[in-house]
Amino acid sequence: MKKDQQRLKFLEPAVRRVFCAVLDAHPEIVDRLDDYAASRIRIDVRDAPFCMVMQVSKREIGVYRRDAKVKSDARIGGSFMTLLKLAEGGGDGDSLFFSRDIEISGDTEAVVALRNALDDSDMNIVRESLAAFGVLGLPLRICYRVFQDMRPLVAGMFAP
């Protein structure tokens, strides 16, 4: 299968928008990555049918079928929630690695640099994703606030 056929182009505009919004909001990520900003890093979301390949220095991110053969320097794999936790500093990368919740391959230096840069950034992907969509994000923000407010209530309803 050709590379273009492996690409999920319909997802890319939204993902790219969020990716660029995060980089704009956290310029310190690029600074901390230093030379590793040029590394092409593949993110394999285990419980999703797609993967992403990003290159911070070029502000590029591609979305591909999960089994796509795409050139990258390094790879990080994990469940969506684990990767989200890692990106937002809510989970310790070493602990997640020890427990096999994440796996890495390729250029370990690039992965370590990315992990450290993200950990320092204090980012909140949900918040920044919503901000990335401007006015269109308003209904999403309302839904998110309602979801946040309702979460303890819903959790309580299902508690033993």
Next chain:
Amino acid sequence: MTKQQGRKTPELVCPAGTPSALRVAVDAGADVVYCGFRDETNARNFPGLNFSRAEMAEATEYAHKRKAQVYVTVNTFPQAGKTDLWRKAVDDAVGCGADALIVADMGLASYAAKTHPDTRLHLSVQASASNPDAIKYYCETFNVKRVVLPRVLSVTEITALNDEIPCETEVFVFGGLCVMAEGRCLLSSYATGKSPNMNGVCSPAGDVRYEQGKDGSMDSKLGVFTINRFAESETTGYPTICKGRFKCGGNTGYIFEEPSSLDALSMMPDLLQSGVAAFKIEGRQRGRAYTEAVVKAFRKALSDYARGWPVKTDALIALAEGGQLTEGAYKKTWR
């Protein structure tokens, strides 16, 4: 009564690899945060980690406003012809407002003592000073005020040591363990040409490769050596030779030490009685989630102990290397 027994509780000295981790540590109850500059002058010279000069100055200001202190590690050994880099790190740390310098090299200790006599000097664990004569020498020659003890001593030995030396002692209470030859280990250097002693990095990430097998196994490789193969169900450890699993004498196993983390929570009463001045948490390379969890656990443990309450001792297993905790040499039974 030893000189430290007058203290109510020891200082809680916590790691920070980034400014964000420093803020988390301070907010979680650290008395002191230790950190280093973004170069090979400190023993956690990892990509994306550590502080620029501006970040260090800001971080120190943040800590001081909240009554916490910052110790700056300049604890690798200066390389011939490049000593200016280490001396500048000492000067800049003082300029950023560091409350103490943590050094390992005698030459750098001498420079710091002469150039910045008003700044407290602490001896890094990398100096591997573990007997009274060595420690007294550092105190008398360089006015060292505190020594970070290598993780080779039992609590009984620490108690005896505290009675014989003229300075404070700081002991590790949680985190990664070295193979009991701190500052003298050449395993990383043998495999990669780089070591924590000279380059600030043990098993540098640039020499580490992980390969996933189709059966769910994972090989970890350092340089040209395969140092471990983990089955799908196994927890993993750091890619260091000392935590490698090798075939030896017809058996396959951990011939140096198993992947595990030090946890001295259960030893806290004994360590408090031993007269140590500070409890140190290892892990500047870890994320801020680790920093927050460990600092909070030890702050609570110290508080609970002071009130006479039982200390919870199994709170940190999820953060342990290899999913295992050990009391290490503090409860030494093998000698």
